[in-house]
Amino acid sequence: MASWDVLAETLKESNRDQAKHIPDKLTAISCQVVPADGLGEELRAFSSDEIEDMARVEHERWVRERLAGGWHPASAEDVETKHSPYLVGWGELSEYSRDLDRDTVRAIPRFLGEVGLAVVRRPGPDGSPAGPGG
Secondary structure (H helix, E strand, O other), X not given: OOOHHHOOHHHHHHHHHHHHOHHHHHHOOOEEEEEOOOOXXXXXXXXXXXXXXXXXXXXXXXXXXXXXXXXXXXXXXXXXXXXXXXXXXXXXXXXXXXXXHHHHHHOHHHHHHOOOEEEEEOEOOOOOEXXXXX
């Protein structure tokens, strides 16, 4: 991990894109971002299935971002030539690589809380909060 001040602009933009995509990941598990006003029941942790679903969505976003940026699949990573072994489907990633995405989505409630936002479940058809996973 490096300080924001020393990150390359491409990595800063990648981090911004990842943050902008949080609502999409939450939609995948029937949740949304709201102001942390204490009026709704804030979700502070996700189920293991929700983490898995959002981590997969995040990896797919990251792959699209990299391919759009000129990266290519390869057996080894080379930042200079934009080659990466991680430009594969979720099922082809190592558990270590999957855990990086899982850790990122697991921290979403904390990240949002730091800026005055919260995660809540979207209301179901009857107006009550949807349960885990929809």
